[in-house]
Every structure is written in C-alpha cells, then in structure tokens.
Amino acid sequence: MIDFGYREVAPEEKTRLVGRVFSSVAAKYDLMNDLMSLGIHRLWKRHFVASCGIRPGDRLLDLAGGTGDIARLARAAGADVTVADINREMLSVGRARADDEGLVKGLGWFQVNAEALPFSASSFDHVTIAFGLRNVSFRDRALADMQRVLKPGGRVHILEFSKVGLPALARLYDTWSFQVMPRLGQRIAGDADSYQYLAESIRRFPDQETLADLMRAAGFERVNWHNLSGGICAIHRAAKA
Numbered sequence: 001m002i003d004f005g006y007r008e009v010a011p012e013e014k015t016r017l018v019g020r021v022f023s024s025v026a027a028k029y030d031l032m033n034d035l036m037s038l039g040i041h042r043l044w045k046r047h048f049v050a051s052c053g054i055r056p057g058d059r060l061l062d063l064a065g066g067t068g069d070i071a072r073l074a075r076a077a078g079a080d081v082t083v084a085d086i087n088r089e090m091l092s093v094g095r096a097r098a099d100d101e102g103l104v105k106g107l108g109w110f111q112v113n114a115e116a117l118p119f120s121a122s123s124f125d126h127v128t129i130a131f132g133l134r135n136v137s138f139r140d141r142a143l144a145d146m147q148r149v150l151k152p153g154g155r156v157h158i159l160e161f162s163k164v165g166l167p168a169l170a171r172l173y174d175t176w177s178f179q180v181m182p183r184l185g186q187r188i189a190g191d192a193d194s195y196q197y198l199a200e201s202i203r204r205f206p207d208q209e210t211l212a213d214l215m216r217a218a219g220f221e222r223v224n225w226h227n228l229s230g231g232i233c234a235i236h237r238a239a240k241a
C-alpha cells in the first residue's frame with residue numbers, strides 16, 4: 001500500500017485516483033496555480049529552469065509536464081523539449097496553449113507514464129520534473145528510468161513541494177493549505193477534494209534529505225538541493241555518472 005494523500009491505497013489505485021484528480025482540474029489548473037500561490041509558482045518555475053544550465057540544442061525531457069509551463073520556459077532557453085505526462089486532458093490543455101502561442105517547433109507532447117518511459121537509453125541532456133514526482137506511484141521506478149534515459153553526465157532537476165523549516169511559516173502555510181485551498185478549488189474548479197489531496201500529498205512527500213537519499217539510491221551522483229520560499233518548495237539536482 002502507498003500514500004494517496006492521507007489514505008493508504010494500492011499503487012494501481014493511486015495511479016487511477018491521481019488520474020481522476022488531474023482530469024477533473026485540467027481546464028482550471030493554470031488559473032488555480034496562480035490563485036493558490038498568489039502567482040509565486042511562476043517565479044519558482046522561472047528560477048528552476050533558468051538554473052538548469054540549458055545550452056541551445058540540449059535535449060530536455062519534461063516529465064509530468066502537464067500544461068507545459070516548464071516546457072515553454074525550457075524551449076525559450078533553447079532546448080529541444082519532449083513533454084511527457086500520463087494525463088490526456090492536461091496534455092491537451094498544454095498543447096492548445098502552446099499552439100495559441102505559435103510554439104510548435106522543438107516541442108513534442110507524449111502521453112507517457114513516468115514509471116515506464118518509452119525513450120531510448122542515454123538520449124537526453126536534462127530530465128526535469130516539476131510538482132510531478134509526488135503524484136507518481138512508484139517513485140523509485142521513475143527515478144531509475146530518468147537515470148536510464150539521461151546521457152552520461154546528463155542532469156536531473158526536480159522541483160517539488162517540501163518541508164517548511166520555520167514553525168511560524170509552517171503554521172501559516174497549513175492554514176492556507178487546509179482552509180483556503182480546498183475552498184478555492186471548490187469555487188473555481190468545482191472540486192474541493194482534489195485540492196485537499198494536494199495539501200495532504202505535500203505533507204506525505206519525503207522531506208529534502210529523504211528525497212536526496214532516494215536519488216542516491218537510484219544511482220544518481222552529485223546530489224544537491226536548495227530550498228525556495230523557506231522550504232515550501234525545494235529544487236533537487238543530480239547527475240548521471
């Protein structure tokens with residue numbers, strides 16, 4: 001059994017429930033991100049991509065790419081981007097946005113499970129995953145497959161919610177997460193449960209050190225991390241030997 005928010009479910013059941021969450025919220029996903037984070041998720045994502053060390057022409061796989069925020073930023077930095085996500089609705093919102101912006105060249109969209117990537121070994125310079133790993137049932141399999149598809153010397157970059165250090169900030173953040181976010185979810189997306197899941201899944205996700213250990217266990221080298229906004233998020237990076 002594994003965590004789906006505060007519930008324990010079978011891994012296949014988590015995959016199904018996570019699918020239901022993102023199919024339900026896809027149309028309002030971007031608006032909800034702006035409202036819930038007061039726009040700050042854009043700064044986190046910009047910083048995340050700007051510090052990936054992308055060189056023009058690098059091949060980048062954006063896993064759990066959803067509506068394509070990371071992909072668009074990476075494309076603007078000159079990467080040749082492959083977006084992979086398990087959810088058809090999230091991908092179609094992302095693809096429609098990219099088409100509206102005239103972003104077609106250098107951007108491919110694939111419906112793919114991060115636990116079983118259909119890409120050749122040693123084919124990417126970077127793998128990014130933003131706010132995605134938390135939702136994956138078998139994180140060890142996903143990390144192992146990220147390692148497989150990276151070229152030797154290629155780098156993985158993980159942006160994820162993490163553990164807040166300051167007790168006062170943690171209390172404020174808990175109130176926001178459990179009192180405000182599900183209500184906003186109900187009002188804007190007609191779905192409180194998915195945003196309750198979001199708040200719970202963040203608390204169940206491994207903290208900074210534990211995620212770094214999982215990355216080492218998957219075989220990554222030079223694992224390092226730093227916090228954003230007092231640990232609300234963290235960026236973990238590592239290299240394939």
Ligand SMILES: C[S@@+](CC[C@H](N)C(=O)[O-])C[C@H]1O[C@@H](n2cnc3c(N)ncnc32)[C@H](O)[C@@H]1O
Binds near residue numbers: 113131
């Ligand atoms: C919170 S969204 C993040 C989207 C985007 N990366 C962003 O930062 O806005 C999480 C995404 O993970 C995707 N996802 C969940 N489980 C997955 C899996 N096993 N394989 C690939 N994508 C998955 C969901 O479909 C969803 O689009």
